[in-house]
Amino acid sequence: MDAGVELVEVGPDDWRLWRELRHRALGEAAHAFRTTLAEWQGEGDREERWRERLAIPTSLNLVALLDRRPVGMASGFPEDDPDVVWLHSVWVDPVARGKGVGDRLVGAVVAWARATGAREMRLGIVEGNATAEALYARHGFRYTGEVNGILPDGVRRDLVMARPLNA
Template sequence: MTVQDVRAFNRFYTGVIGALDHGRHLYAPYTLTESRVLYELAQVPHLDAADLRTLLGLDAGYLSRILNRFEEAGLIERGPSESDPRRRRVRLTAPGREAAGLLDERARDTVGALLDTVAPADRPRLAEAMRTIRNLLGEGRARCGEAELREPAPGDLGWIVQRNAALHAAEYGWNAGYEALVARIVADFAEDHDPHRERVWIAEQDGRPVGCVMCVRDDAPGTARLRLLLVEPGARGHGIGDRLVRAVIDFARGAGYRDVALWTVDVLSSARRLYQRHGFVLVAEKPHRSFGKDLIGQDWRLDLREPGA
């Protein structure tokens, strides 16, 4: 690869982005940078201004002016950080979330129209190519700290539903049927679960959630079920998915389960490779139509018992 290759791709991609916004006014009445600030604030309940500046790579004075305008417009509220009173915490108000939601809806519709021009069979390859570029060019960024796994805090279960729905819609075109399924799974866990036998992990990086997974009891006695594994696109390629799956396996083994089961679909190729690395075996698959798509459902299983047990 040469410098000219990168510049040629940059010109092409810039043209694609320009075409997406042609006559659509995607970011109006905000600038692109202001839209990025709104988007990041909409992903979490609140964010320290210093972390937001690092996340977006913005000059402190430039970000401060943006936040001042947002505060004057009633889009954000600022207060002392819970972790350090010297830092300022920023969160969206109801009007701010409404504005961020409108921008997100415009972006989804526009990108959806672009993806409609790509043959369904080519979309997984396109998504994998995009992930490869992000991972290779993003691995060396110093701002990415080590992710930690923790129990969910208030609001995190809602984040699991929202991010699962948004990411699978953006990356695979799944409809609201998937969001409804995720919401039922999360609600069932929130309303009634045994903390000694069931658990949720949130992967947190630089103060914001970037991944999740659940371990719940299966209907079959002695079987745990891995559910809702997710890693944010910008955090992929750093081993977070491996750590989340390993957390489920170690917890299930310690809780006395005999095996771990999971259900996935064939288009989630990266997740399937991850499960295989941890020893899961494909035991059944069946075509079906779900979430507005024709898919092949797959059942995978990991035996936790020692050989000969």
């Protein structure tokens, strides 16, 4: 299922690749993110901003390659609470969906989170995103009942899902 999928850790020097994927993600799946493409374009589209995003201490930033073509991304971020890490920026290009790319990305970030010593991994999911919900549920994430924020449309909510890391 995931033949030809390679995960590559990226850092500040890879900002152009990350920017390209993030722009594609926000353009293709605007309904799935709390931020908008407009927020990351124009004045917000500065090299230093992208480098800072990829230089968050003790974070993990992965790009998925399918047959050496970038088709997905995911990040893990530390939290103020050392027992909690967050899964962010998960996206898979439509041409690569159904090929195990999302599972590989989420699985790799969960493995990283365990290695940090954190006890819980959390993520924000836009309500109604059934495809993402199914992906996260396969990896042990469950809704907490918490709201992580309201989307730019002022209507939809970003809900919290979490999973223990000691299991």
